[in-house]
Every structure is written in structure tokens, then in C-alpha cells.
Amino acid sequence: MTSFDFDTVVTRLGTDAKKWGAYPSDILPMWVADMDFAAPPSVIEALRHRVEHGVFGYCLPQDSLRTQIVDDMQKKYGWTISPDDIVFLPGVEPGFNMALKSETKPDDGLLIQTPVYNPILTAHRHWGLQSIEVPLRESNDGYSIDADALDEGMGRSRVFLFCNPHNPTGKVFTREELGHIAQSAIRHDVLVISDEIHCELLLDGRRHIPIASLSAEIADRTITLMSASKTYNIAGLKAAFAIVTNPQLRQRFNASRLGLVDSVNLFGLEAAHAAYMSASEWREALLSYLEGNRDYLQSEIARRFPKIRIVPAQSTYLAWLDCSALDLPEPPQAFFLNRGKVAFSAGSDFGAAYGNFIRLNFGCPRSLLVEGLDRMTAALESRI
Ligand SMILES: Cc1ncc(COP(=O)(O)O)c(C=O)c1O
Numbered sequence: 001m002t003s004f005d006f007d008t009v010v011t012r013l014g015t016d017a018k019k020w021g022a023y024p025s026d027i028l029p030m031w032v033a034d035m036d037f038a039a040p041p042s043v044i045e046a047l048r049h050r051v052e053h054g055v056f057g058y059c060l061p062q063d064s065l066r067t068q069i070v071d072d073m074q075k076k077y078g079w080t081i082s083p084d085d086i087v088f089l090p091g092v093e094p095g096f097n098m099a100l101k102s103e104t105k106p107d108d109g110l111l112i113q114t115p116v117y118n119p120i121l122t123a124h125r126h127w128g129l130q131s132i133e134v135p136l137r138e139s140n141d142g143y144s145i146d147a148d149a150l151d152e153g154m155g156r157s158r159v160f161l162f163c164n165p166h167n168p169t170g171k172v173f174t175r176e177e178l179g180h181i182a183q184s185a186i187r188h189d190v191l192v193i194s195d196e197i198h199c200e201l202l203l204d205g206r207r208h209i210p211i212a213s214l215s216a217e218i219a220d221r222t223i224t225l226m227s228a229s230k231t232y233n234i235a236g237l238k239a240a241f242a243i244v245t246n247p248q249l250r251q252r253f254n255a256s257r258l259g260l261v262d263s264v265n266l267f268g269l270e271a272a273h274a275a276y277m278s279a280s281e282w283r284e285a286l287l288s289y290l291e292g293n294r295d296y297l298q299s300e301i302a303r304r305f306p307k308i309r310i311v312p313a314q315s316t317y318l319a320w321l322d323c324s325a326l327d328l329p330e331p332p333q334a335f336f337l338n339r340g341k342v343a344f345s346a347g348s349d350f351g352a353a354y355g356n357f358i359r360l361n362f363g364c365p366r367s368l369l370v371e372g373l374d375r376m377t378a379a380l381e382s383r384i
């Protein structure tokens with residue numbers, strides 16, 4: 001395998017990076033979900049080639065990109081779709097909001113599993129929906145679904161806005177859990193919007209299962225959302241896609257663009273195409289680097305901060321840390337920011353019950369992860 005360099009720190013200060021620009025320059029940012037690595041060399045090369053063409057008018061997604069996605073779904077997940085099932089979008093978040101716009105009416109129930117990515121947690125507010133929160137169950141081995149609570153929540157919901165793999169816990173739902181969710185959705189006539197943006201970031205050889213791939217019946221009521229953005233670190237290029245195999249649902253989904261959700265950025269399409277076509281070795285190398293970071297983080301947390309609870313991520317580059325037992329004088333995000341100059345995402349962003357949690361982004365060179373841990377140590381030592 002070609003070796004790829006994930007250790008070099010690429011300076012992002014002064015490059016309009018949201019992650020690095022949101023705080024003063026002495027703060028180490030370990031919050032928003034993008035990585036501090038350069039994109040795969042083949043993606044950079046494809047973009048360079050496109051830039052050199054020099055004409056950047058409106059564009060259309062190429063048939064070859066559709067075919068590539070169709071082949072990928074078959075090869076990676078055993079899921080048969082057709083090119084027409086794919087709807088290109090400028091982002092996954094616009095995608096789930098389009099779906100909510102098209103499939104709900106005010107006061108309908110919207111089921112979510114907490115803790116969860118903030119735009120999923122708060123999406124109900126845009127459309128006047130009732131938020132039905134069913135927490136994931138946590139144990140030392142990881143997170144699982146509470147099947148009865150989920151089923152009860154489905155009974156009160158029109159739509160389930162699902163996140164698999166799950167942000168912030170890094171949980172990967174098992175085939176059995178997905179089967180339960182699908183059966184429950186079918187039984188209660190619930191539409192599933194499945195945000196699978198992290199689907200290529202499964203660790204330790206796990207395999208992603210799109211919920212719509214379980215059966216034609218669940219596919220019929222599912223809008224699946226995916227993107228190359230997280231895995232290949234091209235989130236700023238704003239390209240994503242939905243897979244909607246039910247033609248009526250797809251037609252309604254497309255109609256809900258309402259002139260607000262525009263076509264996709266030319267460079268985003270180009271980068272996604274190159275990523276899917278020629279960056280699989282890079283992705284393999286990335287996954288093993290992330291596994292190394294996750295394991296290092298896990299062992300350092302246990303060694304340095306035994307009071308912090310962390311469940312190993314099964315996917316993504318996000319770690320969900322319970323800091324309750326530290327008994328801090330302020331919420332942990334504020335504490336580590338003010339005293340350690342390291343920025344995490346606040347647990348309360350992911351649900352009201354999670355104020356004592358932080359989400360740490362370990363998608364960075366190991367040296368930055370070490371620096372982040374040192375800053376946490378300094379913050380905690382400053383308290384004594
Ligand atoms: C679960 C999840 N969905 C959606 C998004 C945002 O996707 P996009 O930038 O394509 O709207 C993120 C970004 O962090 C995410 O973690």
C-alpha cells in the first residue's frame with residue numbers, strides 16, 4: 001500500500017477554516033466535524049486539473065458519477081439502486097430539511113435519538129414539529145437502542161430522523177437494531193430520513209448497513225443521505241446526495257427545493273467523483289490512523305483522567321466524553337476552553353441532558369491530539 005502522511009500539521013490558521021477561525025489563535029480547536037488532514041492526493045489532483053480548465057459555469061452531475069455511486073452501493077453494501085434514484089444536493093443538512101418540509105405538517109411528531117448532532121436535534125423548530133426524543137442507552141460496552149421506548153416514540157411520530165453512524169457517540173447500529181427500527185417504522189407508517197454522512201468512516205473493519213438496503217419495504221419509506229465530505233475531508237466543497245428509490249417520494253422531495261436549495265458546486269462534484277473513483281487506499285490508511293488516535297485517546301483518558309468516561313467510537317473521528325465525575329465549577333466545554341485553551345463541542349449542543357459531556361474531534365495529526373490532552377491536563381491542574 002502507498003503510504004500517506006497524516007502526521008504533518010497543515011496550518012489552517014488564516015485559511016478561512018471555520019474550525020480554526022471561530023476562536024482566537026491561541027486556542028487549539030477540537031470541535032467542528034472536519035479533519036485537519038489534506039484531502040487525498042488524487043482528489044487534489046482532480047481539482048487542480050479542473051481549475052486549470054478555467055471555465056466555471058453552471059454544471060450538471062456527470063452520468064459517470066451516478067454510475068460510480070450505483071456501483072459503490074452494490075459493492076460496499078450489497079444495495080441495488082439505479083442512477084435515477086440519486087438526487088444531488090449542496091449538503092446533507094439541506095437534504096434532511098427538504099425531506100421534513102415535504103413530508104410533514106405542523107405538529108407532526110419527529111423522532112430523534114439523543115444525544116444527537118445539533119441540526120438534527122433542532123430541525124423540528126424549522127417546521128413546527130413536536131420533537132420526540134428517545135435517548136440511546138449507554139453501558140460500558142457502548143450504546144444500544146431501547147427497543148420498547150423507540151417503538152413507543154414511533155407510534156407518536158410521522159418521521160424518524162436517524163443518524164447512522166451516529167454523531168456524537170460514534171455508534172454503528174447493528175443489523176438487528178436496524179431490523180427493529182425498520183419493522184417499527186413500517187408498523188407505525190413512519191418515514192425514515194437516514195443521515196448516513198459518516199458511512200465510510202467505520203473503524204475496526206466494521207461494515208456499514210444502509211437501513212434502506214434491508215428490504216424493499218423499508219426502502220420505500222426511506223430517504224438516505226450521504227456525502228464524500230466527511231471521509232475525504234472536503235466538507236467545504238458542499239456536495240452531497242440523497243438516494244430515494246420510491247419515485248413518488250423522490251418527486252415530492254425534489255419539489256421541496258422551492259428555489260432555496262440550489263444545484264451543487266462544480267468542485268464538490270469533481271472532488272466526490274475523484275474520491276469515490278481513486279481514493280480507497282487513502283481511506284484505508286486514514287481509518288487505521290484514526291483507529292490509532294482513538295486507541296491512544298482512550299488509553300490516555302484512562303491514565304490521565306480516570307474520572308472521565310469514554311465509550312470507544314466504533315466509527316467517525318468523534319469521541320463523546322462524560323465529564324460529570326470531574327465535578328467542574330462550570331460546564332466542561334467552558335472549563336477546558338477558559339483554563340486549557342482547547343475548544344471542544346459542548347455536550348448541551350447534543351441534547352439538554354448532556355451538559356456534562358464534551359465532544360472531542362480526534363481527526364488530526366497525533367501531535368495535535370497530544371497537545372489537546374496536555375491542555376486538558378493543564379486545565380485540571382489549574383484547579384488545585
Ligand atoms: C451527522 C451529520 N449530518 C450532517 C452534517 C452536515 O452535513 P452537510 O455539511 O453536508 O450539510 C454533519 C456535519 O458534521 C453531520 O455530522
